[in-house]
Amino acid sequence: MAQKVLDALKSHHAAAIEHTESQHGDEIVWVKRDQLVPVATWLKTDPAMLFDAPVFCTCIDRLDWQPQGVPPSMRWTEDKPRFEVAYQLRSSKYRYRLRIKIAVPESDPRVPSLAALWPAFDWQERETFDMYGIRFDGHPDLRRIYMYDEFVGYPLRKDYPKEKRQPLVRRDDLPMNPIKVDRAHPGDK
Amino acid sequence: MGVEITTTRLEDAAKWAKASMADKAVNWGRKFSLFSYPFVTACCGMEFMSVAGPKYDLARFGAEFPRFSPRQSDLLMVVGTVTEKQGPAVKRVFDQMAEPKWVIAFGVCASTGGFYQNYSTMPGVDQVIPVDVYIPGCPPRPEQVLDAMIMLMDRIQSGRGHSQLRDKREQLIAARNDEG
Numbered sequence: 585m586a587q588k589v590l591d592a593l594k595s596h597h598a599a600a601i602e603h604t605e606s607q608h609g610d611e612i613v614w615v616k617r618d619q620l621v622p623v624a625t626w627l628k629t630d631p632a633m634l635f636d637a638p639v640f641c642t643c644i645d646r647l648d649w650q651p652q653g654v655p656p657s658m659r660w661t662e663d664k665p666r667f668e669v670a671y672q673l674r675s676s677k678y679r680y681r682l683r684i685k686i687a688v689p690e691s692d693p694r695v696p697s698l699a700a701l702w703p704a705f706d707w708q709e710r711e712t713f714d715m716y717g718i719r720f721d722g723h724p725d726l727r728r729i730y731m732y733d734e735f736v737g738y739p740l741r742k743d744y745p746k747e748k749r750q751p752l753v754r755r756d757d758l759p760m761n762p763i764k765v766d767r768a769h770p771g772d773k
Numbered sequence: 774m775g776v777e778i779t780t781t782r783l784e785d786a787a788k789w790a791k792a793s794m795a796d797k798a799v800n801w802g803r804k805f806s807l808f809s810y811p812f813v814t815a816c817c818g819m820e821f822m823s824v825a826g827p828k829y830d831l832a833r834f835g836a837e838f839p840r841f842s843p844r845q846s847d848l849l850m851v852v853g854t855v856t857e858k859q860g861p862a863v864k865r866v867f868d869q870m871a872e873p874k875w876v877i878a879f880g881v882c883a884s885t886g887g888f889y890q891n892y893s894t895m896p897g898v899d900q901v902i903p904v905d906v907y908i909p910g911c912p913p914r915p916e917q918v919l920d921a922m923i924m925l926m927d928r929i930q931s932g933r934g935h936s937q938l939r940d941k942r943e944q945l946i947a948a949r950n951d952e953g
């Protein structure tokens with residue numbers, strides 16, 4: 585049904601769209617990173633779209649994504665962007681659903697923030713920042729939301745060792761094991 | 774000859790058999806008037822409520838009131854998953870409690886981290902504070918909690934709570950130092 589949305593997007597913002605796809609009844613549009621805010625503004629305000637309900641914002645880390653049964657051309661290789669940031673939107677008037685995806689390279693993990701358009705994305709973008717280290721340009725208050733400020737690294741990135749704890753306190757008779765800081769990612773503070 | 778520091782249970786038991794009647798009376802009073810501070814963080818809290826409720830009725834062991842101020846309590850029940858971010862809070866609550874104090878780790882999460890072996894969960898609250906009794910189970914049955922309660926009361930009576938042992942150890946060390 586939301587194919588209408590994809591068609592309208594293609595006719596109004598042909599230059600901003602990389603490609604579109606439909607999977608399992610969900611329509612996905614891949615938007616160029618620098619065109620995200622104009623496209624999103626149009627989706628929110630155009631009388632034929634009125635995407636007023638933000639559903640979620642998250643990120644997918646494609647590092648070493650080599651599933652079986654997937655053609656080699658779709659698998660992840662070093663030269664492809666590592667992250668995909670996904671915004672799911674819904675139009676409560678027309679009952680459209682749409683997912684916006686932005687490809688983000690590891691060397692420059694930045695995406696324009698949509699928190700000004702949909703305030704509900706404020707905390708979700710903070711979560712995405714906290715877990716994946718994606719910087720949202722123009723976000724009003726980009727801080728960690730789950731982890732503590734002392735935490736180094738981004739725990740849901742595929743290259744974060746999943747049991748690497750970074751304790752804040754330990755009993756006096758137990759070692760603290762301070763974590764050696766690994767700031768290999770160019771985007772890190 | 775200096776006082777030797779006891780290490781094994783048997784030696785301890787022999788020493789404590791000689792403990793004065795006053796000690797025993799005080800410990801008897803302590804074990805029947807535990808004031809618990811429920812540090813409830815996760816799903817185990819439901820089971821804690823059922824233990825505290827009328828059916829299983831923790832109150833009949835004298836642990837009547839959950840006090841929501843650490844300064845008025847002497848039993849810290851850590852109920853549920855403790856994250857690394859909460860570590861300083863647990864430690865602070867424990868430090869604020871009145872001496873002598875006891876700790877129960879309620880459920881596998883509080884005892885070992887349970888199945889949350891990941892970057893955010895503390896592998897057992899004993900990483901931060903000393904624990905007297907661990908209750909396994911996810912969540913533990915109320916009977917297990919009552920069993921742990923009775924076990925803790927036994928320990929309090931025989932002076933084997935961690936804070937009682939620490940006091941005893943300090944007294945022994947002080948006595949040995951006095952003797953030169």
Ligand code: SF4
Pocket residue numbers: 815816817818852853854879880881882883887910911912913
């Ligand atoms: S032990 Fe089980 S029931 Fe208790 S807090 Fe952990 S996960 Fe929840």
